[in-house]
Amino acid sequence: MAEAPALRAQGLSRGRPAESPGPADHRRGPFRPERLVSLRxxxxxxxxxxxxxxxxxxxxxxxxxFVAQGLSPRGWQxxxxxxxxxxxxxxxxxAWxxxxxxLYVxxxxxxxxxxxxxxxxxxxxxxxxxxxVAGLSGRADVLPPVFGLWATGVLLGLEALHGAAFALVARWRRxxxxxxxxxxxxxxRDAETLIAAALQRRNVNILGIFDDRLSRAPHAVSGVPVLGDTEALLxxxxxxxVDRVIVAVDPAARARVEGLIRRLSLLPNAVSLLVDVDSEAGREAALSRLSEQPLTRANPSPSDAQRALQKRVQDLIIGTVALIIFAPVMAVVALMIRLDSPGPVFFRQRRHGLNNEAIHVWKFRSMRAEAADATAARQVSRDDDRVTRVGRFIRKTSLDELPQLFNVLKGDMSLVGPRPHAIGMKTGDEDSAKLVAEYAWRHRMKPGMTGWAAIKGSRGALVTAEDVRRRVQLDIDYxxxxxxxxxxxxxxxxxACILGDRHAIR
Structure with missing residues (x-):
């Protein structure tokens, strides 16, 4: 395995990591905000x-x-x-x-x-x-008043826009x-120094510490609780x-570091390696990079802010149009469900979203109300006796998925992405998430109503471990x-996939 990229950060006092000052600090730690905000x-x-x-x-x-309109009686043309x-x-x-x-940072x-x-x-x-340019074109005697008007207009407008944006960003930070x-x-000790400096600046939240040698670890470091070993973190x-996992282990212990990076790469979170340096300037630079922009990444996330914005705009525009088009169909399906069997029209299930966040996904109810399986402990099989008559039709045509348009518009899901699986879903007697080491990688992007795996034949129930592996590989490929x-x-x-698929069990 190639050596992980490193961020040079500060050195730390050579003493033993500090114990927790008291029970309250041990429970929450000095950085824990009142409300945790998800990465999404x-x-x-x-x-x-x-x-x-x-x-x-x-x-x-x-x-x-506007200014160009005044350059000629016929306007700018x-x-x-x-x-x-x-x-x-x-x-x-x-603009450049x-x-x-x-000015956008x-x-x-x-x-x-x-x-x-x-x-x-x-x-x-x-x-x-x-x-x-006006001087080179021979218009230096005519254009200065025009430029005065232009400069005044853009200056006042930009100062107002940036002042409002600055206030909005400050509010978001609070x-x-x-x-x-x-x-x-x-x-x-590297973790202790990072925490001490962060306590002074208050520009990052350190939610907790995990240690692969838990038996040797203290209960807390500078008030930040030790929450478990690295396996518990997974x-x-x-x-x-969590935006980022920081590995604060001496990089000289190369085998240990590589083992940690390898295990932590199974997470959907970005991972960075902190390297010890002794200068205060290095400490300040490290914390600035941590709070203002991404660190050097050991497992770079494929989704940056620009990509997320483009996908969000795409979801809002196409999702709104799709909701308008399918609204009559959804009304008919809701009526059919109501007439077919007693119980609610909609079914809500907890599933994994971006960065392992738990989200509630909406579907039309396709099973008898008393047989609903919120954790997918038993996946749907062919001729499943829990599925209603209307349920068979809407599952076969995927009409049961249409309410997820509300999840898309809300921002929990995207139109296209890895399909969200129920939390605790099982394949046979095993937890599906434990059958493939890279399973959590599919959560590095918002889940979708449809996806690459769906059009490549991986739809419906995951009956075997091989089914899980194939779907995860297709999701990572996407x-x-x-x-x-x-x-x-x-x-x-x-x-075309839905109309032509006669084999998927749904």
Whole structure:
């Protein structure tokens, strides 16, 4: 196995890790917020950085078109190219400058005045670029008043937008929506120093510590509780709320580190290795990277904020259209279920979502109400006596899945992704999640109403361990290849797959 990438962080006092100061600290720890926010919720807010940028681009384009209208009695269409080109150059330069000056990175220690000053600098730079082009085109005597109007308009507009965005980001931080949650593997002196520095800065939440040598570990390190060994972390209920797992073990113990990275790679969470350095500057740099942007990753997650935003916009647009189209069908199905058997129209089941988060997935009820199996302890078999007459029809045609459009619009699910499995689902007598080591990898992306596995023949019940392995492999293949065009292809092929599939047991 290749050596894991490392982040150089601070050194730590060479003493023994501190014990918990008291029972309250041992229960919760000094960083535990009142409400844990899942990675899915925080990622949704991170995506707004791209919306902030789109807002700026619309403002720049609008002000530029308004100013260009005054260049000629016939509007910008009748203006000279020599008049239009400087405005165009200034607008493009401003859009580039805003990104280059990191004005979409809202750092925790940054003041609003400093941020707005950089907005002013970006506008000034773009104005200089536009005036330079005006001078080269021989319009320096005509265009300066025009540029004054343009610069004033974009400056006031951008200052207002960025001031509002800055306040919104500060509010999200106070609610914990943008504060990274981490757990540490290794109750070591490196962990102690990282915790001490984090206590001073309060820009990360350290939810707990896990140690592969639990018998030697203290109950807590600087008040942060030791929650179990590394095997416990693989199935711990805290993982849906964890952004990153930090391995704070001496990298000189290469065999131990590689073993830890190998085991932790089974998690859907990102994993990073913390390397000990003795300088205070290294400590500050490490914590800044941890709180502001991703660390060097040992198992990079395929979904970043931009990819998540694109998928979310896709889900909202197509999902809304699909809900409108299928609303009459859903009404008819609901009526058929009501007339066919007593019980509720809908069936709700806890399933795994992004990052192992437990979500409630909606379906039309297809079984007798008294026989409903919320944990999928017994998967559906052919001619299953629990399935109603209407249930057989809606399962065969996948109409029972239509209520999951509400999950998509809510943000729990996506239109395309690994199909969500019930928590505790069994294949035979075994827990399905334990049959394949990489099972949790399928939770590195939101689950979908349909997916690559579904159109490749892996639909319905998972009868054998080989069925589970094949589906997990297909899901991982999709996560690695995901794109807008692949999603459209899968959606199109889903209809043909449902109509032509006569073998899947549903």
């Amino acid at each position: 919720e925080r990622r949704a807010n991170e995506a707004y950085a791209y919306l902030f940028r789109f807002s700026d681009l619309w403002l720049i384009a609008g002000v530029s078109l 009748g203006a000279l190219a020599a008049d239009i080109l400087p405005l165009l150059v200034a607008a493009i330069t401003l 400058s805003l990104k280059s000056f990191d 809202y750092r925790r220690q940054e003041r609003l005045s400093g941020h707005l000053l950089r907005v002013f600098a970006a506008v000034a730079l773009s104005g200089v670029a536009g005036l330079a 609610k914990g929506l943008l504060t990274p949650n981490i757990v540490i593997v290794g109750a070591t 199935t711990h209920k805290i993982t849906p709320y 996560i690695e290849r995901q794109s807008f065009w692949l999603d459209l292809y899968i959606m199109a092929m889903t209809v």
